[in-house]
Amino acid sequence: MSLTSQQVHLFRHNGFLKLKDRLPAEQVERLKKAIWKNIREEVQPVVRNREGRVVRISDIVDRDPVFLETASSPLALDSLESLLGPNIELIKNRHNHATLCLASENRPEGLHRDIRQWSRTIFTVIFYLQETTVENGCTLVVPGSHHFPAVNGRLYDEAWTRDLLDQALPVPMPEGGLLVIDSMLFHGIGQNRTDGTRMSMTLGYHSVDELSDVENPKRILVRGKRPYDGNDARN
Numbered sequence: 001m002s003l004t005s006q007q008v009h010l011f012r013h014n015g016f017l018k019l020k021d022r023l024p025a026e027q028v029e030r031l032k033k034a035i036w037k038n039i040r041e042e043v044q045p046v047v048r049n050r051e052g053r054v055v056r057i058s059d060i061v062d063r064d065p066v067f068l069e070t071a072s073s074p075l076a077l078d079s080l081e082s083l084l085g086p087n088i089e090l091i092k093n094r095h096n097h098a099t100l101c102l103a104s105e106n107r108p109e110g111l112h113r114d115i116r117q118w119s120r121t122i123f124t125v126i127f128y129l130q131e132t133t134v135e136n137g138c139t140l141v142v143p144g145s146h147h148f149p150a151v152n153g154r155l156y157d158e159a160w161t162r163d164l165l166d167q168a169l170p171v172p173m174p175e176g177g178l179l180v181i182d183s184m185l186f187h188g189i190g191q192n193r194t195d196g197t198r199m200s201m202t203l204g205y206h207s208v209d210e211l212s213d214v215e216n217p218k219r220i221l222v223r224g225k226r227p228y229d230g231n232d233a234r235n
Contacts (some may be wrong), residue, residue, distance in 0.1 A: 001075075003082035011083060015146035015185035021075045022176035023127060027066070032129050032199065034064040035098045049102065058097045060201065061090065061220065071203050072222045076125050076178060080205055080223075083123060083180070087208035087224035091122060092217075094183075094204045098129075101137045101189060101198035111142065111164055114183035117150035120206065124181040127201040128173040137192035139179060140168040146184035 001021055003011070011017040023031075038057045039046075047056035060067045070076075071090050080088055094114065115121050132138035142164050164186055173179055181187060183204065192198050208221070210229040 001078055003079050008082055011180065011182070014143040015182040016141050016143070016171070016187075017079075017180045018171065018173065019075070019079055019178040019180060021178070022174060023070065023073070023075060023178070025176065027070060027073075028129055028176050030066045031070060031098075031127070031201065034066050035060075035100075035129070035199065035201075038063055038098075039100065053102065055100045055102060056097050059092070060096055060098050061092060061203075067201070068220070070127065070201070071220075076127075076203075076205075077223050079178075079180060080123060080125070084205065084207040085224075087210075087227065088205055088222055089208055089219040090222045091204040091206065091219060094122060095124060095202040096204070098199065098201045101192045101200075103136075103192045103194055103196070111140070111168065111186040111188040113186060114181075114204070118184060120209075121146075122183045122204040122206045124183050125203050125205065126173075126179045126181070127203070128175060128177045128179070129199040129201060130197065131175045132173045132198055132200070134170045134172065134190065135192075136194045136196060136198045137190040138173065138198075139171045140165075140188045140190055141171055141181070142168050142186040145186040146182040148184075148186075150184075 007017060035057065039054045042054055043057065043063065045058040046054045049055045061071060077088060114124055126139065145164065170190060171179060208224065208226050210227050213228045213230060
């Protein structure tokens with residue numbers, strides 16, 4: 001569903017937006033089944049926690065057709081088109097992973113940005129495959145922080161972001177819910193204080209670069225086309 005002008009304004013102002021539509025339950029189950037299979041088989045590339053358990057699988061769009069199918073779903077792309085325009089690429093070398101948040105990790109709350117500066121920010125979509133709550137470590141955001149000046153690096157320790165953490169808001173989401181974030185927004189994951197898991201899939205998108213005439217293998221065109229508007233192409 002396309003976004004209303006009010007929703008676009010809220011996203012531009014706050015840096016995040018909860019989409020109204022959800023993934024169908026059947027698609028959520030297919031995604032979870034594929035993720036659990038890759039975790040059990042420890043299919044590389046993976047990230048492990050301190051206990052050696054696999055808590056993230058990367059490069060998911062090349063693992064199983066259900067991931068690219070979901071990434072290309074109108075549920076995500078219709079809303080993104082309201083923000084990025086008609087020509088949209090999926091990014092393979094930022095995000096492109098599924099994460100399992102475990103209680104045993106004792107994850108310290110912290111904040112980060114996904115991109116260093118404004119010139120080529122991306123829009124992140126988090127697909128929640130299990131309900132997320134304050135208790136199991138829902139996403140934390142600092143509304144409006146995507147307007148802050150660019151700084152060196154993307155990751156920040158808790159000491160640097162202590163003041164920001166005081167302003168962070170939890171964003172609980174239902175199973176199948178979608179959250180869109182401007183990747184310059186300071187955000188993070190809360191601590192899972194339950195006995196269960198918290199599973200999500202994270203993908204990054206941006207508009208096609210109309211000044212690039214070189215096809216990038218780390219980009220997948222998921223909507224529209226790749227127009228080239230460089231001056232050198234004009235007579």
